[in-house]
Amino acid sequence: MHQYCKEPISIEEFFQIRENSEALLEYIDGFVYMSPSPSTKHQRVSNRLESNFRAYLQGKPCELFHAPYDIELKSQDIQGTKIVIPDISIICDKSGFTDARYVGVPELIIEILSPSNQSHDLITKLNLYMNYGVNEYWIVNPMLNSVTVYTLNKEKMYEQYDMKTEIGFIKSKHFNGFSVDVANLFKD
Template sequence: MEAMRRDVKFTYRDYLGLPEDKRYELIDGEFHLTPAPGELHQRISRELEFELMMYCKSHKGWILYDAPFDVVLSDINVVQPDILLIHAKRKGIITPHYVRSAPDICIEILYPSTSQRDVEVKRQLYLKYGVQEYWIVDPEAQTVEVLLAGKDFFETHRVFTVATPLSSPLLPDLSLDLRKVFAEE
């Protein structure tokens, strides 16, 4: 869906006034409707979240959330990553209703209607506001691209397939079997 536009940029306060029956993101002061994810997206999200939650339980120090949970990057930028991780030393950015700064790791699962926004727009937004690692999960290709924040751009750390366990520079000892994540039920 095309963004809702006007000459004056919308703010987080405007965002809070939207009806709660739909999901929106606010990017550069423009509302973007985010459709409900389909079955494949939900299945991959559930499996990835399960594997990461198991990691978080055995490696203390990480807090995991999933969408819908607002990440307020600024007054005109509010997003809802599919999965996000915050190191416990930064837990002060977590409020009862939203995260008030960039998470350490943001994970987006590509969906046809939002993939361009996830790959291009959010990539720049996450870099600008300090996300350290950005994972782009491609259900069609069955890959996860792990990107690391550099000074001016995200660099590809590695593109993982079902043949290679996923590892992360920020998550020591993580060895995530993507066959489980992408498995059909």
């Protein structure tokens, strides 16, 4: 993930750039960030996570969205515009849907790391999602075959809820009874 523009721009300028670009672009406080194209392993992991979550969510009120889909994070307590494109979002509050994007805070967000976006997902987005109140944030690292699940505690800070590397079942705290076989998730 690298910065697309060196100087801050307006949200209107961002949407103009987006109209003329095929790149996956995110907007955080005036700065534009470009996501790398996903690798083969990234796509496989994403598809497996989606399949597991879709099966779990069947008949439940929440809905899964995958990249590229814009999430405009919105909170009464935070100023500025943040438009992110998580790899996977699970949304339960349907009131934020527009024709173009979701405006609000998803229940759960999953980001799958690539070599070039690690610090963006591990630091920038972790803090962003925590501050906006995303209940659960999964960081999936295909280079290490690991998954880390962060959940909000009573102080509205992220704490590590679960972490698995290579083997075991990674569990969700927010979605009771949901787990994924990590070995199966990362198989070639």
